[in-house]
Amino acid sequence: MTTPRHNKKIGLEGLGYRSRHFDQLIEQTCPAFNTLASHEKAYLAAVLWGCALRRNDHRRGENGLVQFPWEQKQEIFGSAKRFNEINAALNWFMLKTRAIIGKRTQGWALTTTSKKLIDHYVQRARQPHATAPEKSTTGLINADGTAYRLQSDGISSKTRTGRTAKHPRHLISAAVPINDEALQAFDEAASMWLKHRCCPPRFEWAAEKWQDLRYRHRQRQDYWYTPNRVRNVQIQAVALRDIARQTPSAGFVIPTRYVESEAGRLYADGLFNLQTCYGEVRRAAFTGFFDLDIENCHWTLLAQMATREGLQVPAIGYYLAHKKQVRRDLAHTAAISEDDAKFVLTALIYGATLSAKIDQKYLAISRQIGQEAVEHVMRFEPVIALQQDLKRAKQVTIAAYQKRSRKKQVLVNDFGNEIRNTANPKQILAHLLQGAEAKVLSVLMKQLNDEVVLLQHDGLTCRTAPDKHELETVILKETGYALVLDISAL
Known part of the structure; x- marks a missing residue:
């Protein structure tokens, strides 16, 4: 295996930071790793770090697999052949699912070699002496291997x-x-x-x-x-x-x-x-902290968006008023947990399908609960009614935002961000719901200020218990949405 002559800097945005201990362990135990170009080492270490922490799942097909799109192979390794040579030397990944043009990329699983390396890292990180390591050999590093610098502001000044x-x-x-x-x-x-x-x-x-x-x-x-x-x-x-x-x-x-x-x-x-x-x-x-969640955030937002345009959505209203009972009944009918029932009902609003005949990328529900459970869900009357309301609410809501737009080519959500009219209706609805959600969370952050320690998609984590009634009142005043907050001690 020969190292290529090129040594260009590769953009590794989005991969985040990792523990320097992880790279040190790889260097100590994998001689072949040390022969690679610096950008190849950085990329592979970042990917393996993601696999170690199970946040690099293959998005289409079998869960738990990592993907290496041909664009990344070309950009980082120069060719797929070079990647295959490196992987053969390291023995980190094994091919599990082949690519299907237009549907999915190759899916790779961890080998016994890489799993042992990860286990070794976990054992080292658990050791008591790791709580006080030498400063010169510790710290966090960026995806490219440079030293990580902690910033004060938690929100980046640039979008994706x-x-x-x-x-x-x-x-x-x-x-x-x-x-x-x-x-x-x-x-x-x-x-x-x-x-x-x-x-x-x-x-x-x-x-x-x-x-x-x-x-x-x-x-x-x-x-x-x-x-x-x-x-x-x-x-x-x-x-x-x-x-x-x-x-x-x-x-x-x-x-x-x-x-x-x-x-x-x-x-x-x-x-x-x-x-x-x-x-x-x-x-x-x-x-010791407190979680603040917006109850049924997106279903509630959609119902109020539709009602604002004069459309009644009784099935959505029934679900919002009896959510625990509907989830419990769905869980019993489909022989799934109440958490899975909640997942199914949330996924529907984003266009996840119950049909096994649709392209794999829309089979989030089937992968989560299994096709047999899906068949029971499809026959569950409240779900059928929800899908009917969802279809009508989506059409009315999108049409309303189209009328409000000053530009014919785009829609603008409540947060002020645009999406083209030619986008898929599912994408447009998600854009509108997430825009309203972003507006609400922005109001909450301003109101709670230093109390917020972590942002989640439909809630946040606080140092102390906030005033529920006060926050709901502020949200209604600032956004026009009547939302219910759930606050729980952790």
């Missing part, structure tokens, strides 16, 4: 497309405090569960969730789903503690930067972050 972001600056800090002691105890509790021992009382909620998952997936003869999930949860918990120990800041914090999307929604940057990690990990990390 390079435009100036509309969210005000300095509403939230990039240094997010987490509970180190709780994360360590949570890691130990997960180990106890895997050994079929009782979890400590403070983590009974996690044990109950895992027991429910194990029961449902065993019914589908997927015996390894829950144990694998719990191990992945442990890896994330360990990595968070390792990151916090190495962050160049006072206290135990996780650097978190948000990038504004085209609709206005704020996404945390990087392959691994607190916004997208497993819910169990996030709950443990924020023990």
Whole structure:
């Protein structure tokens, strides 16, 4: 294997930072890795870091696979042949699913070699002496391998497309405090569960969730789903503690930067972050804090958008008024959990389909709960009625925003961001809903100020319990939407 002559700087935006410990371990244990060009090493280390933390899933087809599109192979390695040569030497990835033109790229799984490397990193990060490492050998690094610099503002001034972001600056800090002691105890509790021992009382909620998952997936003869999930949860918990120990800041914090999307929604940057990690990990990390969620955010927004135009949506109204009962009945009918029932009902509004005949990219529901459960969902009367209301509400809402636009070619959402009229109606509706959501969250951030520690898509995490009535009143006044907030202690 020969190193190519070119050594251009490769754009690795979006991959985020990682622990320097991870790269040091690779360099110490993989001789072939040290022969690569610097940009090849940086890219592969970043991808493996994402795989280690299970945030680099293949989006189409089988879950748990990583993709290497031909454009990336060409840009970073010069050719697919060069990538194959490197992978043969490292033995990190094995091809599991082949590409289908126009539908999916190749899907790659981790090999035994790369899994052992990840396990080695986790074992090292758990060691007590890692809490006080030598400063010269620690720290966080960017995707390109350079030293990471913690910024004060949690929101990037540029959007994903390079435009100036509309969210005000300095509403939230990039240094997010987490509970180190709780994360360590949570890691130990997960180990106890895997050994079929009782979890400590403070983590009974996690044990109950895992027991429910194990029961449902065993019914589908997927015996390894829950144990694998719990191990992945442990890896994330360990990595968070390792990151916090190495962050160049006072206290135990996780650097978190948000990038504004085209609709206005704020996404945390990087392959691994607190916004997208497993819910169990996030709950443990924020023990002692408070979660604020907007109840049924997008269904509520859509119902009020439609009603504003004179359209009645009784099925959506019934669901909003009896959401717990509808989810419970759907879960019973389809033999799924209430969490999965909630996922199904949320996914429908974004255009996820129940049909197995549609292109794979729309099969989010089928992949989540299985095709047999989908067949039961399709016959569930409230879901049928919701889909009918959704179709009519989508048409009326899009038409209303088209009339308001001063430009014939675009629609403008509540956050002030545009989308072309020629876009898919599903994309347009998502743009409108996410714009309204962004407007609401912007109001909440301004109102709560320094109390906010983490942004989520339809809520946020606060240091102390906020005033529910006051916030709902402010949202109605500033946006015109009557939303209900759910505030819970973590």
